[in-house]
Amino acid sequence: MYLRYLEDLDTRGRETASSDELAQLCGTTPAQVRKDLSFFGSFGKRGLGYPVHELSDRLRQILGLEHEWRVVIIGAGKIGAALANYRGFLQRGFRVIGVYDNDERKIGQPWGDATVRSMKELDSDIEREEARIAVLAIPADDAQQVVDRAIRSGIRAILNFAPTQITVPPHVSLKSVNMAMELESLSFALTNSFPENESD
Amino acid sequence: MYLRYLEDLDTRGRETASSDELAQLCGTTPAQVRKDLSFFGSFGKRGLGYPVHELSDRLRQILGLEHEWRVVIIGAGKIGAALANYRGFLQRGFRVIGVYDNDERKIGQPWGDATVRSMKELDSDIEREEARIAVLAIPADDAQQVVDRAIRSGIRAILNFAPTQITVPPHVSLKSVNMAMELESLSFALTNSFPENESD
DNA sequence: CTAGCTTTGTGAAGTATTTCACAAGCATTC
DNA sequence: GAATGCTTGTGAAATACTTCACAAAGCTAG
Numbered sequence: 407m408y409l410r411y412l413e414d415l416d417t418r419g420r421e422t423a424s425s426d427e428l429a430q431l432c433g434t435t436p437a438q439v440r441k442d443l444s445f446f447g448s449f450g451k452r453g454l455g456y457p458v459h460e461l462s463d464r465l466r467q468i469l470g471l472e473h474e475w476r477v478v479i480i481g482a483g484k485i486g487a488a489l490a491n492y493r494g495f496l497q498r499g500f501r502v503i504g505v506y507d508n509d510e511r512k513i514g515q516p517w518g519d520a521t522v523r524s525m526k527e528l529d530s531d532i533e534r535e536e537a538r539i540a541v542l543a544i545p546a547d548d549a550q551q552v553v554d555r556a557i558r559s560g561i562r563a564i565l566n567f568a569p570t571q572i573t574v575p576p577h578v579s580l581k582s583v584n585m586a587m588e589l590e591s592l593s594f595a596l597t598n599s600f601p602e603n604e605s606d
Numbered sequence: 607m608y609l610r611y612l613e614d615l616d617t618r619g620r621e622t623a624s625s626d627e628l629a630q631l632c633g634t635t636p637a638q639v640r641k642d643l644s645f646f647g648s649f650g651k652r653g654l655g656y657p658v659h660e661l662s663d664r665l666r667q668i669l670g671l672e673h674e675w676r677v678v679i680i681g682a683g684k685i686g687a688a689l690a691n692y693r694g695f696l697q698r699g700f701r702v703i704g705v706y707d708n709d710e711r712k713i714g715q716p717w718g719d720a721t722v723r724s725m726k727e728l729d730s731d732i733e734r735e736e737a738r739i740a741v742l743a744i745p746a747d748d749a750q751q752v753v754d755r756a757i758r759s760g761i762r763a764i765l766n767f768a769p770t771q772i773t774v775p776p777h778v779s780l781k782s783v784n785m786a787m788e789l790e791s792l793s794f795a796l797t798n799s800f801p802e803n804e805s806d
Numbered sequence: 807c808t809a810g811c812t813t814t815g816t817g818a819a820g821t822a823t824t825t826c827a828c829a830a831g832c833a834t835t836c
Numbered sequence: 837g838a839a840t841g842c843t844t845g846t847g848a849a850a851t852a853c854t855t856c857a858c859a860a861a862g863c864t865a866g
Contacts, residue, residue: 433771437825452844453832469790470797484691488684494786539792563792571633579795581788586694588781590669592739592763595779597670637855644815652814653862
């Protein structure tokens with residue numbers, strides 16, 4: 407999050423930014439910003455703030471964005487489409503090496519830069535291209551089984567959009583996004599109209 | 607999350623479930639399950655576990671899912687499409703009353719059950735249909751301005767897919783989903799290969 | 807009705823995270 | 837070069853969250 411806004415400031419030519427300013431942009435507190443950044447080192451200058459460009463560089467390094475990650479998108483439905491075409495990924499060092507589906511009618515169709523490929527080729531492609539990240543956008547039923555296969559082929563991180571709990575071995579990272587659940591939590595907030603909000 | 611798996615168990619005819627079982631399904635601990643549920647009341651029977659159907663009902667009530675929420679989807683791009691067609695929403699009491707876009711070429715096209723409508727009609731539609739939830743799937747630049755309008759018309763909760771920080775007044779709830787950021791956090795996990803994972 | 811097994815609900819303990827508050831450092835001005 | 841005004845970095849305090857551990861129930865069998 408800090409990186410996003412620092413890059414923004416950088417392109418607009420800003421040289422430095424204070425923890426106060428970053429906090430406002432990111433919707434947090436100055437103390438939080440300073441504690442967070444201090445975990446990785448001491449980047450700021452007292453009296454001045456943080457050097458925008460330098461800190462961006464450093465954060466990209468910390469996040470492992472200085473080299474390109476190869477990504478497979480599993481599932482050529484609407485979510486898969488949204489992700490495959492998202493220019494933001496490429497810009498940030500994530501190269502989509504393939505979109506995979508079981509549906510014969512979809513295989514071979516062009517999709518953004520890539521072509522939909524058969525799920526049968528998934529494993530060999532992951533190995534050949536050394537893909538380490540998979541985006542899962544398939545129905546819940548097949549999700550676990552497909553994940554297991556992908557991990558055997560070398561996937562080490564999964565971004566899961568399937569509305570189901572996935573389990574992975576300890577050496578694999580997992581993030582899940584469940585849109586129905588997000589809406590339900592909004593429903594909860596509305597129903598109980600808390601004074602708090604901003605629960606990103 | 608508990609609701610999802612309880613409903614699952616319910617359709618499969620299960621009568622009761624222990625905190626241990628729910629924990630396994632949801633990827634958490636039995637103590638966590640019990641503490642979470644106890645916040646809202648005392649639903650279980652000692653020695654037996656929780657009554658699956660009854661607890662589902664209660665959770666739906668707590669989450670405010672017993673009545674229908676009307677939802678607008680703002681932005682008829684790929685993400686908007688994915689959401690508009692997602693059957694899961696309707697099943698869970700979220701009725702999409704309209705998909706809105708500025709692009710003349712998209713306006714009037716059929717989209718799932720609905721038709722893409724002009725952004726000009728957004729405000730009056732929100733008021734007439736009493737929509738309270740908006741899903742934001744438009745480019746970052748216009749996001750804040752569109753949100754402000756929607757809130758003036760009566761929107762009280764926003765699910766934001768635009769890759770930018772949105773600010774809302776205290777009586778409005780906000781959840782943001784940022785796919786690039788999710789991938790970046792996976793990149794971080796990979797780069798630093800922590801033993802921990804499962805950071806949903 | 808009692809013994810034995812199971813499982814909840816919950817204070818207390820243990821961790822983790824966030825906020826406070828202030829000394830120390832840097833830039834600018836006079 | 838000293839005084840002033842900002843802003844960081846960070847221990848300590850305050851909060852929040854998670855796990856432990858166990859008494860209190862409920863169910864089953866005999």
